[in-house]
Amino acid sequence: MADPATEDEHEEELNTLQSIYPELSISSRSPYVAEIDLVVAPVKPLLVSFVEEQGSHRLSYLSPLNITITLPEGYPAEEPPRLKLTTTPRWIPDTVLKKLQAECQSLWEEYGGMPILFAYISYLQESVETAFGLLDPSNKTPLELPRDMKPELLDFNAKMKREIFDKETFDCGICLEPKKGAACYRIERCGHVFCTPCLQDFYNNAVAEGDVNSVKCLDPSCGKTGDTRADRRQKPRLLSPKELLQVPLKKDVVKRFAEMRRKKKIEADKTIVNCPRKWCQGFARSDKYPKITDVTLLEDSDSEPEPEPEPEAHAVPPNPPEPEPEPEPSKNQEHDIEKRPGGVSTDRLAICEDCNLAFCSVCLASWHGDFVYCGPRKEAELSEEDQASLNFILAHTSPCPYCSVPSQKMHGCNHMTCSQCKTHFCYLCSSWLDPGNPYEHFNNKKKKECFQRLWDLEEGDGGDAAEAQAQFWEQEALRLQMEEVRVHEGGGGNT
Known part of the structure; x- marks a missing residue:
């Protein structure tokens, strides 16, 4: 028969523990069985990897440690409390769980048969800071876990972060x-x-x-470091x-x-x-x-952004890299092909991702096979439309001195900022400008072509950019018509 005094001690200890840890729940079936979940949030995120997967994850929150406490009749004088430690999923190795349970026996012996539940839970809470000894001090060696645990652990980590953040x-x-x-x-x-x-x-x-x-x-x-040049x-x-x-x-x-x-x-x-x-x-x-x-x-x-470093202040920006010269075509094309692996090369074959046209990336004609020699298109072979566009760009834009993107000024001063790489430059001569003092360029008497010309072309390139553009295309259309007439007349004379 159970000692009533002992039962009162059991109930009192559990009630006291519940007042300290409101999350502790006492079983409705037995007043001497209680359960509590300890949130596992290490001081540093735990580095975790999963079997057969590359990479690792840093988890700030892991699924809680569930502690089921059963107080036997002989507790605390004759025997320690019975504990069951589990996690879902079982990310804590069994050897670690057994070690944590053995600590309860050690505490009970150390306290000489006194109540130890509060001391034991406090010990577990302190162990949480190092993820029960699983946290590598250098935080470089990951804890390897089975692959099937990944979704649940990652979802729990994200859920806990969001709940704390929302509050x-x-x-x-x-x-x-x-x-x-x-x-x-x-x-x-x-x-x-x-x-x-x-x-x-x-x-x-x-x-x-x-x-x-x-x-x-x-x-x-x-992302700022305090170093102006490095930050720029x-x-x-x-x-x-x-x-x-x-x-x-x-x-x-x-x-x-x-x-x-x-x-x-x-x-x-x-x-x-x-x-x-x-x-x-x-x-x-x-x-x-x-x-x-x-x-x-x-x-x-x-x-990820492309590496586009801006030029340093008070320094001449680097020139764009020179394009590599096209290799000279071989006199014996068939011999060149035979030397390639497999006898055939598809380096020149290109397929449009939109219309699925197969064409040659060198001559831009429909795909003619690897055994037909072709050379790159020359500037003289530009289409009339391409040539007209090129002429307009040359006449009504200024290139960025760093990335060469053409810019057309619609209105304002001649201090320009490239929309592509944010380089500051002069619209009149395409010179790089110091971002810290861009207007010094227009006050420098040595720059005769730009001196005191900050507000030239204030209304845009050609006074009215829209009108200038219309006039340009009108002239181009007239030029193309005249060329067609000359071709026609030339062809008629040979008939």
Whole structure:
């Protein structure tokens, strides 16, 4: 028969423990059985890897340690409490769980038959800080777990982060108003917090206007080191399509952003050619820049900015790299092909990703096979339309001195900022300007062609840019008509 005094001690200890830990629940079937879940949040995120998968994950929260306590009749004088430690999924190795349970026996012996539940739970809470000894001090060696645990552990970590974040209060760096975390979003890379409506408004406008370089963290100090020159050279890291969907932005907006980023990268890659069909002009298929079919499947690397370092202040910016000269065609084309692996090379074969036209990337004709020699198109072989576009660009734009992107001024002064690489330059002579003092160039008497000419062409290139453009194309159309007449007359004279 149970001793009533002992039963009272058991009930009193559990009730006292419940007042300290409200999450402790006492079984309705037995007043001497209790259960508590300890949240596992190590002081440093636990590095975890999964079997047969590359890479690792840093988990700030892991599934809780469930402790089931049963107080036997002889507790605390004659025997220790009976414990059952489990986790779902079982991410803690069995050897560690056995060691934690053995500590209960050691505490009971150390306390000499006194109540030890509070001391034991306190011990487990302290062990949580090092993930029960699983946290590597250098945080470089990951804890390897079975692959099937991955979804549950990652979901639990994300859920706990979100619950804690939602309860906090933050000052939005855009509207400067305090907002609850439930109405905010934390940038993954840097941790800066802004309210969701402000981010949505800004990013939607940036994507609609084609300003993809502004889809980044909106904190002015983000990524700054304090070194002016180094900060000026450093390009901001843009948000990934995956993160934009989490803000959240609409799927079609994120897709437009991803496509503009992809188009920008392809246009900067001189190895990618366009479809020769005038009505298509799509890009050739490329494994490096796969066509976007589902924006939700894009990896974060798709949004990494190209390395476009800005020139240092008070220094001459580097010239764009000289294009490599085209190799001279071999006199014995068949001999060259025979030396290639397999006898045939498809280096010149390009297939349009839009209309599926197979064409030669060298001569831009329909695919003629590897055994037909062709050379690159020469400048004299440009189409009339291409030549007219080139003439307009040369006559009514100024190239950026760093990335060579042509810019046309519609109005304002001659201090220009490249929309592509943000380089400051002079519209009159395309000279690089010091971002710290760009107007010094126009006050320098040595620059005779630009001295005191900051406001020349204030109304745009040619006074009225639209009118100048219309006049240019009118002259080009007249020139083309005259050439057709000459060709026709020449052909008639030979008949």
